[in-house]
Amino acid sequence: MRISVKGVRGSIPTSGADTSYYGGNTSCTVVSEKDCFLVLDGGSGMQKVTLPAAVKRVDILLTHLHLDHIQGLGFFSSLFNPAMEVHIWGPASATQSLHSRLSRYLSPPLFPVLIRDLPCQLTLHDIANSVFEIGPFTISSRFVIHPGPTVGFRISGQRSVFAYLPDHEPALGLTGLLKDTKWISGFDLASDADLLMHDAQYTTPEYNNKIGWGHSSMEDAIQFASLATVRHFLLTHHDPSRTDELLNEMFADIQKKISPPFPIELAREGMEIELP
Amino acid sequence: MASYEIEIILNRQLADCLSIPVFITDTTGNLIFYNDPAEMILGTRFEETGEMKVETWSTIFKPLDDHKAPLPPEQLPLVKTLNDQHPHHKTFWIESLKGTAEKISVTSYPIIGRAGKFLGAVAIFWETKDL
Numbered sequence: 001m002r003i004s005v006k007g008v009r010g011s012i013p014t015s016g017a018d019t020s021y022y023g024g025n026t027s028c029t030v031v032s033e034k035d036c037f038l039v040l041d042g043g044s045g046m047q048k049v050t051l052p053a054a055v056k057r058v059d060i061l062l063t064h065l066h067l068d069h070i071q072g073l074g075f076f077s078s079l080f081n082p083a084m085e086v087h088i089w090g091p092a093s094a095t096q097s098l099h100s101r102l103s104r105y106l107s108p109p110l111f112p113v114l115i116r117d118l119p120c121q122l123t124l125h126d127i128a129n130s131v132f133e134i135g136p137f138t139i140s141s142r143f144v145i146h147p148g149p150t151v152g153f154r155i156s157g158q159r160s161v162f163a164y165l166p167d168h169e170p171a172l173g174l175t176g177l178l179k180d181t182k183w184i185s186g187f188d189l190a191s192d193a194d195l196l197m198h199d200a201q202y203t204t205p206e207y208n209n210k211i212g213w214g215h216s217s218m219e220d221a222i223q224f225a226s227l228a229t230v231r232h233f234l235l236t237h238h239d240p241s242r243t244d245e246l247l248n249e250m251f252a253d254i255q256k257k258i259s260p261p262f263p264i265e266l267a268r269e270g271m272e273i274e275l276p
Numbered sequence: 277m278a279s280y281e282i283e284i285i286l287n288r289q290l291a292d293c294l295s296i297p298v299f300i301t302d303t304t305g306n307l308i309f310y311n312d313p314a315e316m317i318l319g320t321r322f323e324e325t326g327e328m329k330v331e332t333w334s335t336i337f338k339p340l341d342d343h344k345a346p347l348p349p350e351q352l353p354l355v356k357t358l359n360d361q362h363p364h365h366k367t368f369w370i371e372s373l374k375g376t377a378e379k380i381s382v383t384s385y386p387i388i389g390r391a392g393k394f395l396g397a398v399a400i401f402w403e404t405k406d407l
Binding site (some may be wrong): 007143145149172174175181183185187256 | 279280282285286288289292327336390392
């Protein structure tokens, strides 16, 4: 299983020399195995996704429909290719279909092209606490704590598991992250994963002023990863205000405080990770 | 065991922040969480007991009607909610741990998740002096 990171920024894209190392594009990661391609989230990083010419199907898995996770959709070339079969999977809402909610963005005045006018062969799938198969992948989606319908994904390939929860606040509550894992949002998705990519937008003091916003502190995210006994952890959804220098300082500080028994890294645009 | 759905988790997190007794059950009535104020009613701590089977925790309360006669379980709000997945409210008496009868009101509501699935129920106990 190959993981190609295309966007790691939260909230809004940033650009400039001071964010060039970690990258300024918002959430997008490609997972591939055996010529099957999954695109996780359609943030601005999606404009960097290119597929081999022989690929005739691509699946886009949206964790939720906040703008930083869908703003790249309209700039994804496969949507404009009549020969391409495109499937978009996104969290079900109690009131409106995925099609109806995506149409709010993919329509004038926000976007010049309507969903129905996209030339590709498009199929939309509303998902909840679901299990579905795409090519060699078995994918579990579960609702997780974040404002509005939001899912996380557990992607099982032939030999490895990748868990993806870019926007997630499992520590929401009076006493933070509970130790009984039955009571932890998203735990089943991350449990024993070979690689976890998880929200870590804030420092602990910042998080204390942003409880309920749907994001995690680095400390809580590492604790979540530790409880889930993952084998490798990528911190993502970097705050748009963070320069590369700031991120490095924050990461060095957190490593002094916490040293889990697995490698942890800040997710970076352009990262390529090969899982067994 | 698999983790609870977030609708259940969020109900627990809310209950944790309230100063009124709150009980959360699964769809069959097993008590999966009760908050600190509820511990005063049960006489036990959640940290000590953990979850309780319906047959265990339902015997702790002795619900009574206005004539101090035993109230059948099917007349209790939480039991009704578990049966019909609708909210209910009732004022009645319970025999306290001290052996005295206290008048309380109970509000119960079903937890219906995003996917429209019935996931459990919540019972809130109100002391009548607060009403």
